[in-house]
Amino acid sequence: MSEARAGRSRLSSWLYALRTTNPPPGGPMDPVTLWIVVTRAAVLPMTLVSGLVAALLAVGAPGFDAGLLALAVAGIVLAHVANNLMNDLFDAQAGSDTATYPRALYAPHPVLSGLVSRRTLITAIVLVNAADLVILAVLAAARGLPVVAFAVAGFVLSVAYTAPPLRLKKRGLGEPDVLVVWGPLMVGGTYYAATGSITWPVLLASLPYGLLCTTVLMGKHVDKIPFDAPQGIRTLPVILGERRARAVTLGLMVAFYALVAGCVLVGAMPWPALVAVLALPRLAKVWPHFRRPPPQEPPAGFPVWPLWYAALAWVHVRQAGALLVFGLAVGAVLSPVAG
Incomplete structure (x- = not known):
């Protein structure tokens, strides 16, 4: 060759x-x-978009520093990598990840599939967290303790998602965890690192994309109800039941558009962010699938079975998130003109 x-x-x-x-x-x-x-790098764009939302809100704000912004975005992406690795480690240790559980079916589990050893996985976790710690030290030296507070809160919630004793996923709290982490903590923390300040409008503006990320987890947990319920893993969809959980996921998708409009009305986002409504046709295509049970067999060439609703939610999130970033970018370009 x-x-x-x-x-x-x-x-x-x-x-x-x-x-x-x-x-x-x-x-x-x-x-x-x-x-x-x-590392499940395919899902890292969710975190990158959170960083871009923060960046586009921060551009032009007093105290803005592009170098610190770049470090903060790198830090949250590395934190997501560490979170993925730690979830696989802790779930395998707890016995919830097995060869017949969806995690090992939609993609190879790092250890169960033999891709890497448990020791290699732990080494990777230590190295990624160490790199994040170096970034945190630089940001803390420049911006002070609030950066540490954002980072520690994100780390604690990431670990507590699967690790004992809290295991938030098992108690119906994993979904709110994702909303908080991918919304206020990532967007708010990155914004603070870039500007040295944080405001309530920024935290409000962090919620729409946080909701979108939550819809992916809701879809994934709906897919896993037949596997989670017998193990006593009481995710929010297990508690709600499949039909109600699918309806709630659709409600969160609609809430994204309502929140974007609300943020524009109160000045938390620039008016071009309304371009996100162009993703409504994609939602219209996803909607009927969420209104009915999943197919008995995967469609031809479907790569992540038995995940179904998670993949549908991701299709919507990918377009809606990209349009939101585009609208915020247009707003950032126009704001000096408007001012």
Whole structure:
């Protein structure tokens, strides 16, 4: 195989893993593809969008520092990587992740599949958290203790999501955890790192995208009801029941648009953020699927089965989040003109 062809093959492998959380079927796995799969890098864009929301709200604010902003965005992305790795470690230790549980079915579990050893997984967790700690030290030196408060709160909630003794996921609190982390903590913390201040309008503006991220987790937990309920894992969808949980997830999707409009009305977001409504046709396509039970068999070529509602929610989040970022970017460009 020529060098150029080998390069194209590797790139194709990386893109496939980034799109599906799985390695390409039937092909060898290079180290980059391996770690894309192990870290579940396919879902990291959710965190990157939270960072971009904060960045676009912060541009032009008093005290704005682009270098500190870049560090903060890198920090929250690394925190998401650490969270994914820790969830896999703690769930496997607790016995909730098994070879027949969805986590090991929609994508290879790092340890259960043999991709990496438990020791390697722990080493990766330590290294990623150490890198985040260095970033935190730099940000704290520049912005003070509030940065530490944001980071520690995010770390505690991330660990408590699956780790004993709290195991928030098991108590119906995992979904609110995601709303708080991907909303006020990530957006608010990144904004504070970039500007050295935080305001209530910024925290309000953090909620719409936090809700979108919560819809993905709600969908995932609806998919896992048949697996979670027998184990006593009482996620919010287990508590609500499948039909009500699907209805609540749709309600959260609608609430995203209502919150964006509310943020524009009170001045927490610039008016171009309303371009997010262009994702409503995508919601209209997702809507009927959430109104009925999942199919008995996966559609042809569907890569993340038995996840169904999570994938549908992600399709909506991807477009709605991208449009929100675009609208905020237009607002950031127009604001000096408006001022």
